[in-house]
Amino acid sequence: xxxxxxxxxxxxxxxxxxxxxxxxxxxxxxxxxxxxxxxxxxxxxxxxxxxxxxxxxxxxxxxxxxxxxxxxxxxxxxxxxxxxxxxxxxxxxxxxxxxxxxxxxxxxxxxxxxxxxxxxxxxxxxxxxxxxxxxxxxxxxxxxxxxxxxxxxxxxxxxxxxxxxxxxxxxxxxxxxxxxxxxxxxxxxxxxxxxxxxxxxxxxxxxxxxxxxxxxxxxxxxxxxxxxxxxxxxxxxxxxxxxxxxxxxxxxxxxxxxxxxxxxxxxxxxxxxxxxxxxxxxxxxxxxxxxxxxxxxxxxxxxxxxxxxxxxxxxxxxxxxxxxxxxxxxxxxxxxxxxxxxxxxxxxxxxxxxxxxxxxxxxxxxxxxxxxx
Numbered sequence: 001x002x003x004x005x006x007x008x009x010x011x012x013x014x015x016x017x018x019x020x021x022x023x024x025x026x027x028x029x030x031x032x033x034x035x036x037x038x039x040x041x042x043x044x045x046x047x048x049x050x051x052x053x054x055x056x057x058x059x060x061x062x063x064x065x066x067x068x069x070x071x072x073x074x075x076x077x078x079x080x081x082x083x084x085x086x087x088x089x090x091x092x093x094x095x096x097x098x099x100x101x102x103x104x105x106x107x108x109x110x111x112x113x114x115x116x117x118x119x120x121x122x123x124x125x126x127x128x129x130x131x132x133x134x135x136x137x138x139x140x141x142x143x144x145x146x147x148x149x150x151x152x153x154x155x156x157x158x159x160x161x162x163x164x165x166x167x168x169x170x171x172x173x174x175x176x177x178x179x180x181x182x183x184x185x186x187x188x189x190x191x192x193x194x195x196x197x198x199x200x201x202x203x204x205x206x207x208x209x210x211x212x213x214x215x216x217x218x219x220x221x222x223x224x225x226x227x228x229x230x231x232x233x234x235x236x237x238x239x240x241x242x243x244x245x246x247x248x249x250x251x252x253x254x255x256x257x258x259x260x261x262x263x264x265x266x267x268x269x270x271x272x273x274x275x276x277x278x279x280x281x282x283x284x285x286x287x288x289x290x291x292x293x294x295x296x297x298x299x300x301x302x303x304x305x306x307x308x309x310x311x312x313x314x315x316x317x318x319x320x321x322x323x324x325x326x327x328x329x330x331x332x333x334x335x336x337x338x339x340x341x342x343x344x345x346x347x348x349x350x351x352x353x354x355x356x357x358x359x360x361x362x363x364x365x366x367x368x369x370x371x372x373x
Contacts, residue, residue, distance in 0.1 A: 023040050023041070023044055025084065026040040026041075026043040026044045026084070026206070027040040028199065029043060029084070029199065029202045029203045029206050030043060030203065030206070030207075031203075034215070034225040035203075035207060039207075039210070039211075042210050042211070043084075043206045043207075043210045045210075046206065046209050046210040052085050052086065052116075052117050052205050052206065052208065052209030053085075053086045053088050053108065053112045053115060053116040053117065054085050054086065054087050054088065054089075054090075054116065054117050054118075054119055054205065055088055055089045055105065055108055055109070055116050055117070055118050055119070055147055055151070056087065056089060056090040056091075056119045056121065057089075057091075057118065057119070057120050057121065057122075057143065057144060057147060058091050058092065058121050058122055058135075059120065059121070059122030059123060059124050059125070059133050059140045059144070059160075059161070060122045060123040060124070060125060060132070060133055060140070060160060060167040060174065060176055061121050061122030061123065061158060061160045061161070061165070061167075062166075063092055063121070064158065064194065064195040065121050065157045065158040065193075065195040065196050065198075066090075066092050066093070066121060067195070068195040068196070068197070068198050068280060068281070069198040069201070071280075071281045072198050072199070072202075072281070072282075073281065073282050084202065084206065085202075085205060085206075088104065088108040088112070088116065089101070089104055089105045089108055091135075101136075102136045105147075109146075109147065109150050113150045114150065114151075114152055115152050116150075116151055116152060117151060117152060117153050117154075117155060117205055117208065117209070118147050118148050118151035118153070118154045118155070119154075119155050119156075119157055119201070119205075120144060120148075120154065120155070120156050120157070120161045120179045120188075121157050121158055121160070121161055122158070122160045122161055122167075123160040123161065123164045123165055123166075123167040123168055123174075123176035123177060123178060124140050124141050124144050124161075124176065124177055124178070124179060124182045125140055125141065125167070125174040125175055125176050125177075126141060126174075126175040126176070126177050126182065127173070127174050127175035128175075132174040133174075141182060144179065144182060144183065145182070145183065148179075148183050148186060148188075149186075152208070153187075153189065153208050153214065154179065154183065154186060154187070154188045154189065155188070155189045155190075155191065155201065155204060155205065156178060156179040156180065156188050156189065156190045156191065156221075157191045157196050157201055158191070158192065158193060158194065158195055158196045159192040159193060159194045159196075159298055159299060159301075159304060160176075160178075160194075161178060161179050161190075162178050162179070162180070162190035162191065162192035162220075162221075162222075162299075163177075163178040163180075163181075163190070163192065163220075163301040164176050164177050164178050164301070165178075165194065165304070165305070166194075166305055168305075169305040169306070170306075178190070180220075180221055187221070188221055189204060189214055189215075189217065189221055189222075189223065190220060190221040190222050191204070191222070191223070191226070192222065192227075192273075192298070192299040192300075193273060193275075193298055193299050194296075194298035194299075194304065195280075197226070197274065197275070197278050197280060199278060200223065200225075200226045200274070200278075203215075203225075204223060218272075222272065222299075225274075226273070226274040226278070227272040227273060227274070227299070228272070229272065229274075230268065230269055230270060230271055230272055230273075230316055230317070231268035231269075231271045231272075231273055231275055231276050231289070231295055232268040232269040232271075232315065232318075233319050234276040234277050235268055235276050235289060236258075236276065236289070236290075237258060237259065237260045237261065237289065238260075240254075240258070240259040240260040241260040241262055245257075245259040245260060246259060246260050246261075246262055246263040247259050247260065247261050247263060247264050248263060248264075250264070250292075255292065258292075261289060261292075261293070261294045261295075262294075262312065263312060264294045264310060265294045265308070265309055265310035265311050265312055266289065266294035266295050266312075267294065267295045267296060267297030267300070267303050267304075267307070267313055268289065268294075268295040269313060269314075269315035269316060269318070270297060270300060270303060270313050270314075270315065270316045271295050271297045271298075271299055271300055271303065272299055272300070273298075273299045275287045275288075275289075275295075276289070294309070294310070296309065297313075
C-alpha cells in the first residue's frame with residue numbers, strides 16, 4: 001500500500017550518495033534498542049530487501065501514538081514508511097478505505113503469513129456484546145486475535161494497547177483490556193506511554209526483522225533498554241530532589257528555577273520509561289517534566305488514570321546517594337542560637353574531660369618489663 005524498503009533504497013541505496021543519511025537513520029534505530037553501530041548496516045540491508053512488513057491495527061485509542069510517529073524527523077516519516085519498513089495496513093495513513101482497505105489487510109495476511117509484524121494501537125473492548133469497536137463489520141477482539149495469530153511478532157504500542165490505558169479507567173463499561181491479556185498466552189511486546197516514543201517501536205521492529213530476535217523484556221513484556229529504569233533515575237531535576245529543593249506551588253521561585261516536582265505529585269520515582277533520555281520529536285524538553293509539569297505515570301497500569309494527579313507516591317527505588325533521600329512530607333526544623341551555644345558548651349566540656357582522662361591514664365600506666373614506659 002505504501003511501497004517497500006527496496007523502493008526507498010533504489011533512490012538512496014547502499015551505493016548511492018544518499019547512503020550516509022540512510023545509514024544514519026538505521027544507526028539511530030539501532031541505538032534505540034541498545035545495538036552497536038555495526039548493526040545499522042545489517043538493518044539497512046534488511047530494509048533494502050523490503051523492510052519488515054507491518055500491519056497496524058487501531059482500536060480504542062486517540063491515535064496519539066501514530067501522531068507521534070508522524071512527527072519523527074530522523075528518520076522522517078516519508079523515509080520511515082518508504083525505506084525502513086513496509087507499512088502494508090494502517091487505517092490512518094493508507095489511501096485506501098472501505099472494501100479496498102479490508103482487501104489490503106486480507107492480502108497481506110495471506111501473502112506474508114508468519115512474516116509480518118502486527119502492531120496494535122488502542123485497548124481492546126471485551127464486553128459481552130462486543131459492539132463498542134467494530135471495524136469492517138467485525139468486532140475488535142476478533143480482528144486482533146486473527147491478525148495476531150498469523151503474525152511473526154506482536155507489538156502493543158501505547159498504554160491503551162499495553163494494559164488498557166484511558167479506556168480501561170473505572171468504571172470501564174466496555175471491558176477495555178490490553179493486548180497481552182486478550183491475546184494470552186501469545187507473547188506481546190509492550191511499549192507503554194501516552195504516547196509511546198516512536199523510536200522504541202522502530203528499533204524493536206528492525207531488530208526483529210534483521211536478526212530474528214526481540215530485545216530483552218521485563219515481566220510485563222517491556223523492552224529493558226527503554227523501561228528498566230524509572231524516570232527519576234535520569235531526571236534533569238534529580239539533583240534538586242537529593243538536595244531537598246522542592247516546588248511547593250506552580251509559579252513559585254523554586255518552580256521558576258527548575259526545582260524538583262515531587263511534592264507536586266510527580267510520578268517519576270515509580271514510572272518506568274526513557275522520556276528523560278530520548279526526547280520526543282528530537283526536541284529536548286518536549287515532555288511533561290521538561291515543561292515544568294509533574295510526570296503523570298502514563299506507562300504504569302497502577303498509577304495512570306488511577307492515582308490523583310497531584311498525589312505524591314512512595315519512590316519505588318532510589319539510586320545514589322546510597323538510597324537515602326531528604327524528607328518530603330515535613331519541613332526541616334531550625335536550630336536556635338541558644339541551642340547552638342548549649343551544644344557547643346557541651347562539646348567543649350566533653351572534650352576537656354576526655355583530654356584530662358587520657359592524661360591521667362597515661363601517667364598511671366605501669367612500666368612494661370624490659371622496656372620504656
